[in-house]
Amino acid sequence: MRSIPHQFGVDSQVAYTKMVFAGHTNLVPPAFMKGKFPNGLFEAMERRAISQGALAKAIGTTQQQISKLVHGEREMTALWAEKLAPFLRTSPEKLVFPGLKTFRAPLLSWVSAGRLAHQEGVKRSxxxxxxxxxxxxxxxxxxxxVQGDSMDRIAPDGAYICVNLSDQRVINDKFYVFGTPEGEATFKRYRGGNPPxxxxxSTNPDHETIHMSGETVVVGRVGRVIHELS
Structure with a gap:
């Protein structure tokens, strides 16, 4: 089964759509969609008021192929989604995973993240x-x-971590980005104690535990790790 790289990491199309429509996100596929591959194509076509025939002609395929996608009889692969999205003025992700509430989050450098411990909000620069x-x-x-291997058991080098700046309440064994007294940011697991x-x-034994000082602050809690499986 083909795996689809996307902003959530790499997931099986079938496994993910089953999870989505099993009630995890309170989504319900359209009643007419009897196939095993629910997707967001029908809604996107309705918004653009485009017919199956016109869409098929635009991307160089047959109306039969579009019909199978609309009814969930054919998998909405990343390739299909990338072909269709520009003509429907939507994103490939919304065609593959319909109904998910998406939003934009800024990707920052670690230097900028370190400054968040001492400034209000994210600056455009x-x-x-x-x-x-x-x-x-x-x-x-x-x-x-992520840079380096100090957290590679959950977030290897090059992975992305999603950090909620609004969640600064520390809980034992949870993962956070901390601002250090030196003005830097570090991604670590919090362990309570005296001192915390x-x-x-990490799989690398050379990395050492950092003892928190009074000047260490919580930047935010890590809520998701995104990386592609090799």
Whole structure:
């Protein structure tokens, strides 16, 4: 079965759509969609008032193929979604995963994240680009790219972590971005105690635990890790 890379990581199309329509996000596929591959094509076509025939001609396929996609009889793969999305003025993700509430979160550098411990809000100059996220609780979210292997058991080098700046209540064994006294940011697991500790979660034994000082502040709690499976 083909796996689809997307902003949530890499998931099986069938497994993810089954999870979505099983009630996890309170979504219900259209009544006419009898196939095993629910998608957002029908709604996108309705919004654009475009027929199956016109859409098929626009992307160089047959009306029969479009009909199978509309009724969930054919898988809405990443390739199909990328072909269809420009003509429907939507995103490929919304065709593959219909109904998910998406929003933009700024991707920041670690230097900018460190400054968040001492400034109010994200400045426009701090934003490298925006990343679309979905199905996360309300909050003030930023995205950071992991560097190094100190947390590689859950977030390898190059992965993205989604950080909720609104959630600064520390809970034992949960994962956070902290601002250090040196003005830097670090991603670690919080361990309570006297003193509290910031622990790496790594396959590399060279990384050491950091003991929290009074000047260490919580930037936000990590709510999701995004990475592609190799």
């Amino acid at each position: 701090d934003v490298r680009k925006y990343v679309y996220l979905a199905d996360l609780p309300k909050g003030d979210w930023i995205v950071l790219e 500790r910031l622990q790496p979660y």
